Amino acid sequence: MNNSSLERARKIRTAGIYAFFIIGSIVMIFPFVWMLLTSFKTVEESMMVPPTILPAAWQLKNFTDAMASLPFGALYKNTLLMIFWRVVCAVVFSSMAGYAFAKLNFKGKDLLFSIVLVQQMLPSQIFITPQYQMLAKVGLTNSIFGLVFPGLVSAFGTFFMRQAYLGIPNEIAEAAYLDGCNQWQSFVKVMAPLTTASMAALAVFTAVFAYGDLMWPLIVNTDLNLMTLSSGLATLRGQFSTNFPVMMAGSLLAMIPMVVLYLFFQKQFIEGVAMTGGK
Amino acid sequence: MKEKASKRSRSESMWGYIMIAPTIIGLLVLNIYPFLDTIKLSFSKTLPFGLYELRGVQNYVKMFASAEFWRANMNTIYFCVLTVPIGLFLALVVAVMLNTKIKGRTFFRAVFFLPMVVAPAAVAMVWKWIFNTEYGILNTLLMHHINWITDPNIVIVTCAIVAIWSNIGYDAVLLLSGLQNISQSYYEAASLDGATKLQQFFHITLPMVSPTLFVVLIMRLMSSIKVYDLIYMMIEQSNPALTSAQSLMYLFFRESFVTGDRGLGSAVVIWTVAFIGVVTLVQFWGQKKWVNYEV
CATH class of the missing domain: 1.10.3720.10 (MetI-like)
Incomplete structure (x- = not known):
């Protein structure tokens, strides 16, 4: 009886930790997802109220505009x-x-x-x-x-x-x-x-x-x-102070190389920074 | 034999000097001279064509008389008050959670750390979009019309949210390495004595991690006082809320490289260094009350 209630407390705690991490992960990743989605939208679409989640058409104009300027x-x-x-x-x-x-x-x-x-x-x-x-x-x-x-x-x-x-x-x-x-x-x-x-x-x-x-x-x-x-x-x-899709496309282009490196060498990145400690 | 030993020590000194030469010469040229030069500049008047003239405390008088300067001080302090305690608290919570034996913790650690590898310039761009008053997703979700970036009363809170979000993973990773050094035997003993998880946190985890927490606190406090890039990217120079968000380092940048008054800019930077020094001293003095080195 005692054991099973301990077991249950442990399960509740694990569920709580997962809930925390899942909410936390959404908060951490959402801005990048939103950046990605916006970068494919037209300016008009990005300003729609209520906003669309997925772009109506996945067009690359923002990327070519960013690369042109x-x-x-x-x-x-x-x-x-x-x-x-x-x-x-x-x-x-x-x-x-x-x-x-x-x-x-x-x-x-x-x-x-x-x-x-x-x-x-x-x-x-x-x-x-x-x-x-x-x-x-x-x-x-x-x-x-x-x-x-x-x-x-x-x-x-x-x-x-x-x-x-x-x-x-x-x-x-x-x-x-x-x-x-x-x-x-x-x-x-x-x-x-x-x-x-x-x-x-x-x-x-x-x-x-x-x-x-x-x-x-x-x-x-x-x-x-x-x-x-x-x-x-x-x-x-x-x-492009008001053209957010182009700015999102530009930001994405700027961050991609480092993020790709990070995906491959995630452990080295984190441990490297942990080792150098708080500078 | 003796001759051999002295030959060895001579070669040792020679190699010692050769090996430190690049670093020491570099530090003298890149840091020590500029440090002294900045002090000199702060006492000089900026003339056209990059010339200077020593003028005593004129720049400091001008700086202390400037409302914008005092506002920048208040903004910087407000920014620190908002970011440091909340940021450290959240980072500690994340670190404690990452220190449990659950599946996927490497993945979650990587997710929280992600903003570190994205340039603050890109981070600020997407948050500006999220916080956009008319079309931003946040106002849409909140169904409110909050001027996150242009309302002078809110703008620092907005920057603080982004700063906390950016740094939480970095601080958590540092705290996590402190947590991993705590011996499991303390927890086992506490469990046998019937201590709850919460009691264990306050009586074992917190005191044992306090030296690491102190290091992270100092680092975070110093970098918050020096905040610049995030605010620069979030708040354009044409933003009406600029003076309400401008940090000391933003003011330094504008005075030195936009307005072109490097003397005044240097005075601002010297003031900031003194400010950081005082804050750090207070922290080192205050640590005796809460940091536990007796392990």
Whole structure:
């Protein structure tokens, strides 16, 4: 009797959890479904009261309109290049510095590491105006380099990779040294391969935040052909302020590559972000 | 032998400097110099042709006299008050649910996390459409005519809803990793003692997850004070409710890159940094009262 009532309580609880998750999932997914459905409707249909759920005809005009007013090919390319270089720079330079700060002894190490900590505590907006002025002075606004510029080095990445190397016992580097490796060789051949999980996490983290970044791309590249997907969308918004189907089509085009990647590498995305913790 | 050891330590320092060089040079050029330069700019008058002239506290005087600036402060605080407590509470609920052994939890985790991989620009676009006064689906469902985006009294609430929706999965994933570190044996012992699930939550889960909760709280609070992209995308500069929604960082962006008064813009950003610093200090001081590190 007691057992069966416990069993029933457990079932009710499970049902409650499922109910919560199903309602939650609807709230999370509905905006994207609505975006998709709207992107196939005509402007007139999108403004019908009461609204139609499915488009009367699945027409592609909004997508061709969005592509006609924004050079999506260039936006994809610029965004991809920006992410690629930011990820490469963050992973390579942060691994090197993280290894040195964790495993090597040199004078002034603590002082130099405090620069890393200070940068991490300051919000990125405090650097933006001078960063922009530096680039403007040497004529490098409106370039891929301009997009990558603030992400050439990563204080957060350095801090994060240092943690990864601190977790590796010194004996491993010691063994490599006795085998005749110098510091660089033992870093490249022995130590760095042990941190691939952290490198992957840093790469995912860097990519996701570079992709979403809006203020810097808006400031540094004003030429439409050198914008990123985010800053391009902001421009589309200005052009089609009341034509929501075109804006939905544009947003969809902008979000598809990352969402597709996410569908395939969902676990790596989430665990990567969980590993990098609250930055 | 001794000679060999000193040779080794010399090579170690050499490699140390070589390996940190890119990062340290980068930080000096990209962050330390700009940080000092922003402070300087905040005390300078912006002249044409990108020139500046040191003028003392003029920008700060102008900033403190500006109603728009104080309004931006209020908006930012209001935004934080709306998003941080509710957002963290919901994220904790989601994390606790994800920590149960039910089928499909990986799927649900992926669903809640989804907004993270969508650029805030695209997220804001679809919500603007949903919140549209005349044709938006929300007003149709509610059968009301609410000016979600143009009513100065509502617009921040609207932005806060979108912010909570965007961040809930990210915060939940971070909290979940904290929850997974709690040893099952605590719950087993509590069950044997006859503790209900709710009692277990308040006496085991909450104290044990409090260090993670604190980290997420600080992170969320800082990023809410710095909110910009979402509000920028939701509220155009021609929106009549702009000053009622404008956050400090939006004001910074407009002063520096739309109006072109970088001195005043820099003063706003310095003020924001000081503001973040004070809030963080208060949090670190306040954590002694509720964060439990004795595990």
